Amino acid sequence: MAEDNRLIGIMAELLAEVHHMRTDNNERLDKTNERLDRLENQLIKNTAAVGELRLSVMRLADRVEEIHELDRRVRVLENIVLPKPPLQAA
Template structure:
């Protein structure tokens, strides 16, 4: 085999290898595009999730304030019930004194 035939053979092999590499590159680019699309969807979902989380945090702050107000209301009611219970005891003692005397 002379050198020209060897050069032609090597060039043919290189051409086949380049075609195979081109096919692999096309496949890789397609896969990369799919990955990019998935990343975009994930970014959109993350924005939606972050918005929902912000709303939940705002609602949690409002709920905490409401719980604090309810706690104060319950404490005031407990104080009033204590006053009413004291009045009830005084009335019972007065009735006992008046009717048993």
């Protein structure tokens, strides 16, 4: 009878330990899921921001090309319209 009580006590302790481990694991799993949710939301925001930046850079590149072309055209017109300075005698 004493051995049975001792065995029941040990089993009760083991059951309590298993319950405690499950609770700890569930808490850790919940925290991990929360972190993953936050990371996923941040990744979505970052992806959207990168897309906007990419579009901005493409627009900027187009504007730089336009300005470069306009500068080239103005130089051609300046060469036609503006007189060239006289050559200096050496």
